[in-house]
Amino acid sequence: MEILKNSLIILTTSIGLVFIVVTAVGLIRLPDVYSRTHAASKSATLGVMFILLGVFLHFWLIKDEVNTRLLLGIAFLFMTGPVGGHVIGRAAYLSGVPMWKHSVKDDLGPYLKEQKKAHRQSID
């Protein structure tokens, strides 16, 4: 039984570790801000959720105390991690950070230009 508990904790924690390492590799190797935001927000959020799940299981199964703050932290990270990634990607696009030079399609650019033109006409 002890071995089962320990292996469950080690399994969840090492899945989280793999995701954190993937985040580090992605942040170093990917070419532009948007793909780096993609790597950082998703895999870092999943990694920290798995590691906190491992910590929660450790305190629950071995120390025999159920820690609600950890569950609250997991839920909060699950909500705010992708939102943070979205917000910073949007700020990067609107402040004019260029995309990667090999990217093929930019859907938001013509739409923004059109909207800016309509706004200017409504002022005049």
Add this chain to the structure above:
Amino acid sequence: MMIFFWISLVIISLAIAAFIYRVIVGPTIPDRVVALDTIGVALICMIGLISILADTSFYLDIILLLAILAFIGTVAFSKFLEKGVIIERDRNSKE
């Protein structure tokens, strides 16, 4: 068991070194903000593992606190990048 947690602490600190490389090198400001946000997330992992190693659950408040602070910092900085101000004045008020 404790050896495993020490090894995972070392791996997370190497990942934080990679994020610091992106903070220093990163060609634009949003790169640096993304990397700093991710450093906050990795610090949360470190605090969880350290609270296992120190055999106490008093550190677990800091996890929630750090998650909230990292999110507020990212949102404030991206709003500053997007609009130039963080807290806008009301346009209709007579001041």
